Amino acid sequence: MIEVKDLYKEFNGSTVLKGISTTFEKGKTNMIIGQSGSGKTVFLKCLLGLHIPEKGIISFDGRIQSELGIKERRQLRQDMGMVFQGGALFDSLTIEENILFPLKMFTDKSKSEMLDRVNAVLNRVKLENVNNKFPAELSGGMQKRVAIARAIVMNPKYLFCDEPNSGLDPRTATVIDNLIQEITDEYQIITIINSHDMNSVMEIGEKIIFLKNGINAWEGTNEEIFETENEAVVEFVYSSNLFKKVREAYLSKTK
Amino acid sequence: MNYLKHIGKYFIMLRQVFKKPQKWSVFRELLFREIDDLGLKSMGIIMFISFFVGGVVAIQTALNVDSPFIPKYLIGFATKRGIILEFAPTFMSIILAGKVGSYITSSMGTMRVTEQIDALEVMGINSLNYLVLPKILAALFFYPILILLSMFMGIIGGYYAGLLTDLFYSEDYIYGIQLDFDPYYIKYALTKAVVFAFVITTIPAYHGFYVKGGSLEVGRASTKAVVWTSIVIILLNYFLTQMLLG
Structure with missing residues (x-):
């Protein structure tokens, strides 16, 4: 399990992450969503150890990131797999x-x-x-x-993906989503995906975290996101007419 | 103040670069690749430029010492001195700063903006050590060879210039290049080559590694790297000459 407690991160005096606390469980696909500038990428980079938070604890199965020595940190990184937005393959x-x-x-x-x-x-x-x-x-x-x-x-024990579907057509995006979910189930790893793609969120998001202005504004599953009354989530997720209609259809079906 | 910040950051970078490689077999492979990329692939241009510049130096000297009181063998002597002391170590290094420096900055800058450096870091690899140390060692090992080659080609160029223009006799030229030969000058030139090799790899690596933005910034960083490398080479050339020959 990955546990995050009271995480703060600043850049040049401006606080980007303001006390985020959450947990990520084994065998689950976790999605981090939020508007551009909400702190998603910074949060992911803190988890990866690419940014050092000013305050807070990140624990990977009991290994507290900030307390690890160089060797242990290197070992932790070898337990991580990362899929970058552009692939980041060595060309x-x-x-x-x-x-x-x-x-x-x-x-x-x-x-x-x-x-x-x-x-x-x-x-x-x-x-x-x-x-x-x-x-x-x-x-x-x-x-x-x-x-x-x-x-x-x-x-790896932990798989991180930054916008894995960006720049892909909807069909290929679904193939990638399904692949990530199958791998998460098969290897029983913790997968954390940073995404803007609401299709992905609805399809494979077993746990969804909504960040707003550096705060963990909402958490839930891909079913709960249909029923939430949280204004910020509703405004962000159901900004398109298509998703508004999908939500209305879901709610009328369940009521 | 900003310059001081960059100088400090450059030395902090060097501290990360000079660490023990994580896997020697991978490091050896990278070193050979860099010798090929930075050294062997520069041989053609070095030979071409040196040959023709050597020829021009000999012709210019011949035209400027056209007096019955000055012996013709001085053309060979002056060409040899000019090429060994200045042209081969300093001006070839500036040419290499343009060719190799821009290659290092643009390749590392592209790796930075396409997150390939982040990918290395996430894997737990010291990216500076992995990317920069093989480049430095390849240059330190191979550049003195390139500079020796440049000296040889420059002197040969002067010889052929005499043959083709009839401005001086080849016997005089050969006598001139053998006259008053001091091996210390070769040592001096190679010392400069080693120092400049370090500059040619580390300054462009610094500009490439810390680039921010996109392809436009990578282009700007390459230009900046070449400019700063050339400035540092010229300044160091002055101090090294003062120290080693003064």
Whole structure:
């Protein structure tokens, strides 16, 4: 379990995160939503250890991030997988080399064992015959799948995704969503997704956290988000006519 | 004040760079790749420029010492001195600052804006050590070789200029380049090459690593890196000359 208690983060005197507290459970897909500038990315970067919070505790299965030494922190990072918004694949390396990279850096496996693992994760994300291609030769959706493959190649305990669907067509976005949810179930990991995509939120958000001005303004499941009366959530999530109608249909069906 | 901030940040960066590599086998692979990218791929341009500049130096000297009281072998002597002491170590380094420096800044800057550096950090990798140390070591090892090559090609260029223009005899030129040869000058030139190699890799790496924004900022950072690297090379050249020859 990841526990966050009273997290504060400032930049040049302006407080971006104002006392966020929440928990993320094993085997669940957690979504962080909120307007641009609400603190989502900063929150995710604090969890990843890329930003050091001014105050508060982040605990990964009892390991308190701020109390870890260099070695333990490095170990913690090896338990994390991250899918960046643009994929962040190393463009000078082939797909195979990209996925091999963490294995080469952190394991003493033989070359054949490493290649077996690379092929296994590529199969898991349903990619074939791409080993010797470079990232620029693949479509956006395929690059995201490679990024997921690289993120899970070390069998992480925690998977973080920053806007995994941005720039993808709705069909590919659904494929990526389903893939992330299947991997979360299969590996029993904690997945935290930063997203603007309300389709994703409704589809796979087992726990949804709504941030507003650096505050954890609402928490619930993808069913509770239909029923909430929280004005800020309703205004943000149901800003489009389509989602308004979906909500009305859901509420009339359940009443 | 802002300059002091950058200088401080640059030295803090160097402290992170000079750490033990996380995996030697990966580091060795990267080192060879950087020797190829930063060194071997610069050989062609170095040879080309040095050959023709050597030729021009010899022609200019020949035209300017056109007096019966000045022996012709001084053309070879002056060409050799000019190339070994200044042209090869200093001006080749400025050319390399343009070629290699902009490559380092733009490649690292692109990695920064496309979150590839963040990806390294999230994996628990010291990104500065991983990206910059192999570049520095590759340059420290290979640039003296490039500078020696530049000296050789410059002197050969001068020889062929004499052959093609008939401004001086090749025997005089060969006598001139052998006259009063002091091996210390080679040591001096290579010392400068090593110092400049460090500057050519670390200043552009600093500008690339800390770039913020998008592709436009990466372009600006590359320009800035080349300008600052050239300025630092020129200043260091002055101090090194004073220290080593003064």
